[in-house]
Structures are given as C-alpha cells and as structure tokens.
Amino acid sequence: MSDAVRESEIAAEQAYLDRVYTRLDQLRISAAEVEKAGYSLARVGNFGALVERDAMVYHAARRRRALESEHDGLVFGRLDLGPDGVSGADAAAVPPAVPGGEVRYVGRLGLRDETYESLVVDWRAPAAAPFYRATPTDRMGVVRRRSIRSTAEKVVSIEDDLLDPSSAPESMAVIGDGALLANLSRATGRGMKDIVATIQREQDDAIRSPASGVTIVRGGPGTGKTAVALHRAAYLLYADRNRYESGGVLVVGPSEVFVGYVSRVLPSLGEDTASLRSLGQLVEGVHATRHEPPEVAAVKGSLRMQRVLGRAARGPVPDSPDRIRILYRGELLSLDKPALDDLRRTVLNLGVKRNAARAKAAGHVLDALWRQSVELLPSGRQQKREEFAPDIAERPEFIRFMRGWWPVLRPAEVLGWLADRHRLSRWANGVLSNKEIGVLAGSISVGDLSVEDVALLDELHELLGDPPVRKRQPRDPFQVAEGVREVTTYADRMAAARAQAVERPTDYRDYAHIIVDESQDVSPMQWRMIGRRGPHATWTIVGDPAQAAWADAAESGRAMDGAVGTRRRSSFTLTTNYRNSAEIFEVAARVIRRVQPDIELPTAVRSSGVAPVERVVASQELESSVRAAAQSLLDQVEGTVGVITPTSRRDEVAKWVADLAPDRLQTVGALDSKGMEYDGVLVVEPSDIREEAETGFRTLYVALSRATQRLTTVGTRAF
C-alpha cells in the first residue's frame, strides 16, 4: 500500500473526526447552557418550574461530564458493512465504501448529529458488537474493519482487517498489519492500558455475557482477564444502568498496588460508578496492606477459623467479673461463674447477636437475682419482679458488673484475644493443631493488621453484630444549614445522592454485581467476606488456578460456592497471552510445567527475538548485580521496570535500587506482583520465591510472567 493511499485514507478519517469533534463541542456548549438555564428557572418560582429546573440541571450536568471525559480517542473504529450488514439506524452519513452497504463508526460514547443521524455508536451498544466479534468465518456483515488511532483530535494511524475480500470493491484500501499487534508493542505506563479498541472475540464473549448468574472467566497469564473484568463492569453499567448504578458494582482485586494499577482504566471506559477495592480494604475503617507469611496466611484463611472465632465470640470476656454480689434488704444475692456461664449461653442461644443482646442479658441476670430474693426473703419483704428489676438495675455495682461482664465488643478487640496462646488453645481445641495454634497466636498484632486479618474482622463483625447506636434526631432533608431551608436544587441533592452512591461506605453490603479478579488467591475466609457484600448479587469471577497461592483448592472452591450460591454458571476460557513475548513466556512455562507437565497454557502471540537473561552470582555480589541489572533494564525499555523479590526481602531489595528511577521503577514482593505488568522485569532470587511456600512455584510462575519486553533473573542459585 503506497504512502499516498495511506495519507489520503487518513485525511478522509480526519475529516470525519473533525465533524465529530465539532459536534462534541456543540453538545458540550449546549449542555452547559441548559444547565445554566435550568438554574435561572428558579426565579420563576412556581413548583412545576422548580421540578423542571432540577431535572434539566441534573441531566445536562451529567451529559456535560460524559462529553468532557470521553474526549481523547473518542472514535476508534469504523465498520464497512456490505448489504447484508445494513441496519440504517446506526449508519454514518458518509457514502458507503461497499455498494448497497453502510459505514458505522464506533467510539467511547454514542453521538448523533443535529438531524439525529448517527455519528458514533457506543462501543457497548449491540450495533458495535461486530467490531469485536466479526471474523472471516463469521463476518456479521462486515467487509472491512478499521481501527483508528488518534491523539488530541488528530488521526495518527489506521489499521485494517479485510474480512470479506470477495465483497470488497477494487477501490477499497486496506492499510496496516492489524491494530492488535500495534497496540501490544506500545510501552506500558504506570497504569493498565485501556484495550477498548482491540478487544478480541473470545474476550468480548465474556464481556457481553448476560449479567444473570455467575460468569467465570479463566485463562493463563496475560490473557486479558483483568482487562475483561474491567470492561465488563463498564458494559454492565451501560446495559442496565438503572439496576447496576443504584445497586452498585464492586470490583475486588488482590492488593492495593494492583488496585492503583487498574483504577485508571474504569474512568477511561466512561465509568466512575464502580467501586474498586483490594482485599485489605473491604472492612470500614481498615486499610491493610501487609501480607502474612505463608504458614500464617494458611491458618488465617482456612474455614476452620470460623469455629475458632465462633467460640471466642461466644465465650466469656477475658478478665471480666466472674460473679455478682448484691446486698438486698439484708440478704446477699449472688451468682457465681457456672450460673453466669449458663446465663450467657442461654442468651446467645436466643439467636440475637452479642452486641444487640446486652439488654436481654441484663434482664436474665435480674431474673435470676430476683428468683433468689424470693427464695431468701420472707414473703412480706419480697418485691414483685417489676419493682425489683429497676431498683437493682440502677445500682452502681450492677451497672459496673454489666459493663465488665457484657461489654460492647469490637471485632479488633476479640481478634486481639487470640494472641493469648493459652486462651486460644481452648477455642482452637480439636480444630487447629498445636503448631497452628502457636503460629496463629504469635501472629496477632491488632496495631498492625494484615490483609488476612481483615476477613477475620469481618467474620467477627458478623458474629458480634453492630454496637447499639444511640437514636439521633431525624434530619430534615430540606434543612441544609441551621435556619436555612431549601436552598439546594433537586439536582444538587441528586448529585449529592449520586456522589454518596458512588462513594459507597466500605462495608456496603448489597452490591448488585461483584467482580472478583485474581480469584484463585481468595482464601476461604475471604470468600465469606466478599459473599457478605452481595447476598443478592450476580457475579463475574476471574482467575487462573495455575497462579494460585492458596494450597487447598477444594476448600477454596467450597467457600466460593458458599459465597455465590447456586446461581446458574457460565464459563469462558481465554487462550492467548497478549502480554509476554514468546521468549519470556517460555521461561515462566518451564517453571510451571516442571510440576504440572500436562497443564494447558496460553499461546504468546508476539515474538521479540530477545532472549531473557538468567544470571547466577555469588551472594556477596547479589546487591551490586541487582543494581546493575535494574539499571540495564531501565536503559533498554522506555516504560516501567518491576523488581520482583521474595516477599520477605522486599524492603531490603527496595533500598538497593531506591535511587535508580523512582518514577519508572517499582519494587514489589512476589505475592504483590499478582496482576501487575511492567515493560522490563527483574526477578531477584527466583529460587527463594519458589521455596517461600508450598505453592511457591506458582508464585514464581506469576513473577516470571509480568514482563512485556524484557526479563532478567538474578539469584545466588539456578531456579
């Protein structure tokens, strides 16, 4: 294809883009004007005008925000359809390249011109589906599919796929080697790439799969599972905005590093309404980032913790009073430990959560004391239960006793009790081994909560219940400040309500859809925690069993079943690795094949011709070799470099390379490298990563499959 043809095709697309951006500007200006006009309607003063004003302002402001945020790369695709693909409603007003056919432009949002002709079809709309799904064998009416890359309103390049050569007129130009490969070879920034322009068919199947039930997406490293999960969130919010915006979509990722890495993709997909959280952030007020060593994580994540915590949450409060004595009309009324233990069990068996049962517990103690008083006192000096109870309940010694015996319990406090090995042995008797009890007791540090602790806190919250809340004065919804009523518009209140809905509280518990990424690493206790966030939710679960750090897959599977319930399941498998060069993936594949020779691995589509570097050095040279290798990767790649270390050595290695290029280089422990991607990767002490845990070979497989362009390993032993 000559340069002249390419230039003239680019010029034609530029002319179309100019039309689109002119229209975008018009719409933006008119949305801003409507918003302003809406506010001025307030002066009319009657109720109808106020309602109209509010609706106008709300919709106009929302539209303006969308138009502004989708500016870059607004149009990225063009379909030339033959006569069999014509729909009419979505055709752009340009002459069809195929006689009797139509042209359709695909972009980040849908736009129409003044006469309501289609300018751009939203990528999530059914009319855009052929852009992602058409293949030479199932053309869906498409003759030529064109990807358009633009920056700042200028077309930079175009790439074509000719799907139906026999229907293409001779004059039809076909340009480039395909958009996908062009996209893949671009350097990675600090955040994940938005792949909206190059979604592949098998990915699109999963993205557009019906929202009902449970959608399970599996695939090896780099197959686009995370990309699919995020695009699916955007798709669901588009396909059924009412349902998913009001209920909310929760995306759960493994770590905070990961959440930071992917968080920019959702706004770039036009969605600011999904909540993105790491496993350490799912409980209100807690922000854990530290991972436990594998032997601790194994105990804390196991379903057996349910029983241990259940016993702790029902047991006597450590160091609380173990008897009550009250002098009443000359007689000593008293309840000792066995009687109090019986009362506690009776109250907890009523099915009320501990923190909500304080008044009931006090009532049972008063009952027992009153029965004693009746036995001990002659009938003339006895009181009725109704007179006795308030009399005793107000006594300071009774109040003091109740505060100690049945205090309001916070989950973190009860978790802290497990640090006492002696006590823990009682609760864990017959559930955990002696060794596990020692490991668990030694790991509890309430001042420094780990990611694994968060699921335990959530379980305890479930067992203990909320602390009782004092009733507040009901607020006047129209009161915006002391003495000031109704100065806000309905639109402002809608906006405030929407902001609240988007910024849902961390422990919001009724999401309409939950997407779990890196699901293979979710421990059974974490599944229970996630499940509590969506008792009525539909689910998308994305993961790769071969990358699992959790050793007991069966236990994890059971916990997942418990969380998502018996809803209908549909499964998708992704088979192409878009991240690694074939040379890099071969190194990772070698590690996993050694333990799982029959494993089905994805195919890496790119070959770079650059072999990974594997270095073995003496231990005294480790630091200098790591520095040198990191520096040379920084010289070789344009984008980011990840230094991946054994989890226990992250801080030490981070210091070695801290001064090299803080804006481009990141040091992460192997467990935190889950889901991440860098242009160059240096894996430090690979054999230690493999030996750090029973599942270490899988963690090493993860670490070795993070690079897009260059991979170096430096260690004191071969791996």
Ligand SMILES: Nc1ncnc2c1ncn2[C@@H]1O[C@H](COP(=O)(O)OP(=O)(O)OP(=O)(O)O)[C@@H](O)[C@H]1O
């Ligand atoms: N259709 C696509 N077009 C362009 N790039 C893609 C496409 N699909 C995936 N990629 C790129 O491939 C890389 C890997 O994608 P992603 O991180 O979603 O994979 P993953 O399956 O979650 O990987 P892992 O399990 O290894 O964490 C990313 O850079 C992503 O942008």
